[in-house]
Amino acid sequence: MRQDHLITAKQLSRDDIEAVLDRARAVADDPAAYADRHAGRVLALCFFEPSTRTRMSFDSAAKRLGMNTIDMGDVDSSSVSKGESLADTVRVIEGYADALVLRHPSEGAATLAAEHVETPVVNAGDGAGQHPSQTLLDLHTIRENHGLDDLTVGIMGDLKYGRTVHSLAAALTEFDANQHFISPESLRLPRSVRFDLHETGAQIREHTDLDGVLPDLDVLYVTRIQKERFPDENEYHRVAGEYRIDAETLEDAAEDLSVMHPLPRVDEIAPEIDGTDHARYFEQAHNGIPVRMALLDTLIENAEAPEGPEVDR
Amino acid sequence: MSDHELRVSKIRNGTVIDHVEGGQALNVLAILGIDGSEGLGVSVVMNVPSDRLGRKDVVKVEDRELSQSEVDVLSLIAPEATINIIREFEVAEKNRVTRPDSVTGVLSCPNRNCITNAGEPVETRFDVVADGVRCDYCSTILRTDIAEHIDV
Ligand SMILES: [Zn+2]
Numbered sequence: 001m002r003q004d005h006l007i008t009a010k011q012l013s014r015d016d017i018e019a020v021l022d023r024a025r026a027v028a029d030d031p032a033a034y035a036d037r038h039a040g041r042v043l044a045l046c047f048f049e050p051s052t053r054t055r056m057s058f059d060s061a062a063k064r065l066g067m068n069t070i071d072m073g074d075v076d077s078s079s080v081s082k083g084e085s086l087a088d089t090v091r092v093i094e095g096y097a098d099a100l101v102l103r104h105p106s107e108g109a110a111t112l113a114a115e116h117v118e119t120p121v122v123n124a125g126d127g128a129g130q131h132p133s134q135t136l137l138d139l140h141t142i143r144e145n146h147g148l149d150d151l152t153v154g155i156m157g158d159l160k161y162g163r164t165v166h167s168l169a170a171a172l173t174e175f176d177a178n179q180h181f182i183s184p185e186s187l188r189l190p191r192s193v194r195f196d197l198h199e200t201g202a203q204i205r206e207h208t209d210l211d212g213v214l215p216d217l218d219v220l221y222v223t224r225i226q227k228e229r230f231p232d233e234n235e236y237h238r239v240a241g242e243y244r245i246d247a248e249t250l251e252d253a254a255e256d257l258s259v260m261h262p263l264p265r266v267d268e269i270a271p272e273i274d275g276t277d278h279a280r281y282f283e284q285a286h287n288g289i290p291v292r293m294a295l296l297d298t299l300i301e302n303a304e305a306p307e308g309p310e311v312d313r
Numbered sequence: 314m315s316d317h318e319l320r321v322s323k324i325r326n327g328t329v330i331d332h333v334e335g336g337q338a339l340n341v342l343a344i345l346g347i348d349g350s351e352g353l354g355v356s357v358v359m360n361v362p363s364d365r366l367g368r369k370d371v372v373k374v375e376d377r378e379l380s381q382s383e384v385d386v387l388s389l390i391a392p393e394a395t396i397n398i399i400r401e402f403e404v405a406e407k408n409r410v411t412r413p414d415s416v417t418g419v420l421s422c423p424n425r426n427c428i429t430n431a432g433e434p435v436e437t438r439f440d441v442v443a444d445g446v447r448c449d450y451c452s453t454i455l456r457t458d459i460a461e462h463i464d465v
Contacts, residue, residue, distance in 0.1 A: 085433050108428035108450025112435055127426050129451060192452040195442075 004302060005114040005121040006295065009132040009167035010196065014174040021140050023294035024287070031064060034293060038300060039066035044097035046072050046090070047124070048104040053263065053285075054124050054134075058101045061292035070096060087116045094119045099300055102126075120299035128161040128190075134262055135167040137291040138221070141284040145258050146218050149176040154213055156182040157223035157243055157268065159189045164262040165223055166193050173200040180213045181206045184239045187229065210243070215252050220245070221260045222268050246270035250278060260284050322356055327375040329397040330387070335360045337390050338370035340460050344386050344419055345379065353377055366393060385413040389446065390460045415440050420455070421464035427451040437464070 003011060027034050043062040047055050055071070062069050072093065086109060093100060094117040102110050103124040110123030110130075125131045142148060153172060159165050159181055169189070172179055179197070181189055185208060189197075197204050207213055214220070222245055230236035244267060245259060261269055261281040273279050333341055338357045342348070347355060354375030363369035384396050388410040398406040418436035422429045429437045429450050439446035445456035455462060 086428065086431070087433050087435065104428070105426070106428040106431050107424060107426055107452070108448070111450050112428045112433060115435070126428075127451075192447065192454050195447075195454060196452075 003299070005110075005123075006132050006299065007110045007114055007121065007123045008130040009135045009171040010130075012132070012171060012174070017136065017139060017171060017174060020136055020291070020294050020298055021143055023298060024136075024140050024290040025144075027293045027297075028290040031290075034065055034297065036066040037297060038062075038098075041065075041067045041098040041300065042096065043067050043069045043296065044072070044093045044100045045069055046093060046100055046102045046104075048075050048086075048102075048109070049125070050074075051103055051125070054103065054288075055101075057285075057288040058122075058124065058133075058292055058296075061289050061296060064289065065293055065296060067098075067296075086112060090117050090121070099296060099303070118303075120303050122295065122299065125163055127163070128166075129163055130167045130170075131163040131262075132167045132171075133288075133292055133295055134164045135171045136295060137284060137287045138164070138168050138260065138262070139171060140287045140291050141260060141280055142219055142258070144287075145280065146256075151175065151177040151218050152180070152216050153177055153219045153221060154180040154182055154210070154217045155221045155223070156210060158187045158225045158229065159183040159193075159223075160187040161226070161229065162223045165189070165221075168221065169193060169204075170196060173197060173202040177203075178216075179204045180217070182208070182210050182213065182243070184208060184225075184242070186239075187225065210249070211252070214249075215254065217254065217257055219258045219260060220253070222265075223262060224264075224266055224268055240268075244268055244270070245273060247272050247276070250276075253278065322358075322373065323402055324354070324356075324373050324375045324399055325402055327354070327373065327377055327399050328379045328384075329399060330372040330374075330379075330384070330391075331369070331395045331397060332363065332366060332393045333370040333372060333387075333391040334366060334393065335363075335368035335370055337460060338372050340390050340463050341370070341372050341387055341394075343463050344390070345374075345383060347374060381408065381411075382413070384408070384410050386416055386419055388412045389416065389441070390463075412441050415449075416446060419464065420446065420459065420462045422448045422451060422453060423455055423458075423462055424448065424451050424453040427453065 059069050090113045099120040101122045101124050102113050104126050107127035107129040109126045114121045155165050225240045227236050257278050258280040259278045263285055338359050356373045358371040360368045378398050387394050394410045396408045397404045416439045438449040445454050447454045
């Protein structure tokens with residue numbers, strides 16, 4: 001991967017993805033070999049939106065590479081609340097760190113940030129846009145369990161605002177994967193995501209109901225349907241209830257179906273699934289460490305490589 | 314519009330943008346960033362009968378020759394427009410507008426949650442796609458209502 005930043009899953013080729021996942025596998029196999037790799041370097045965690053999970057995952061990944069991390073803290077206590085622009089904020093923080101991880105409530109924030117700094121930027125979620133590092137760990141999880149070809153994936157829940165969904169769907173077009181999208185009508189994939197999928201000629205189908213498609217799936221990727229997306233609470237409970245998974249739902253599933261979820265879940269997946277062979281979501285979360293280590297390692301390596309003609313690969 | 318009427322407002326040097334879709338003349342000026350403060354002679358004719366368009370607008374800008382890249386942005390709201398470069402009362406060049414690859418700083422993003430609507434020091438940038446334009450920042454696609462999002 002000769003990328004300077006990771007902003008969207010759309011920028012990643014199959015080779016890029018496999019290179020990071022190969023490295024993640026190497027990291028997982030021999031973490032000690034990476035422990036001091038980036039000693040003395042600093043990762044800045046810039047979270048303009050509350051997040052504990054992703055922030056901790058990057059923090060841990062950086063420290064396991066020997067890096068230190070700095071955190072701008074909560075938004076309401078930082079200069080952002082004093083009205084500083086994102087463009088200014090990242091230009092200042094660039095001077096403090098060797099790489100930046102950014103989460104921001106506005107779509108396009110990471111694109112903007114990357115235009116203003118030389119330091120590698122990782123998009124850790126921009127509004128309802130993209131969340132490509134999550135996608136890498138999702139793909140790693142799928143690859144370790146099923147491989148990434150001849151794959152049928154169902155993605156269910158909030159497909160409209162779900163940034164993990166938008167990134168995963170884009171990345172899967174690089175592989176031989178059939179994609180099924182299961183959601184209430186009001187939370188279908190946004191037009192721009194469908195546009196990209198059609199452009200790549202990807203095999204996609206949209207459904208409002210899981211039943212018909214479940215038996216064909218190798219992977220069922222569940223996302224949370226949020227209350228805020230519905231004008232009234234009764235409507236939310238009615239709709240969300242139709243997209244919940246329990247043991248009974250999975251009776252018709254393939255034996256080796258993997259159920260995934262970017263977490264945190266609320267009640268989309270019944271706890272009774274946790275103990276079954278279908279449950280992959282904790283493994284998936286744990287994969288965030290080697291994958292983010294591999295990603296940071298790759299981006300820092302690229303940033304420090306001498307400028308030269310790009311290697312054709 | 315008869316020949317006679319055309320002659321009345323003939324300009325010596327400059328650009329005549331003809332066959333603009335009826336009602337879009339002021340948007341054409343907005344896209345070109347012309348608001349009168351430049352001191353250029355500008356005349357606008359709106360909603361006159363046209364064989365091709367039913368009704369059309371015509372915009373004339375004196376003493377300024379618009380470049381192809383400037384006028385190509387007009388293709389988004391006036392795809393049929395013709396651009397006549399006038400020198401000494403004669404049509405020196407006649408061109409159609411062609412769709413540009415991208416549009417910078419002209420449109421505002423319809424997505425309220427886009428970072429370009431958050432007071433950041435950046436110009437908007439849209440890719441021109443098959444049937445509309447697409448925000449480079451948030452990927453939102455704008456299809457039919459482009460004129461409503463002209464931001465100048
Ligand atoms: Zn936008």
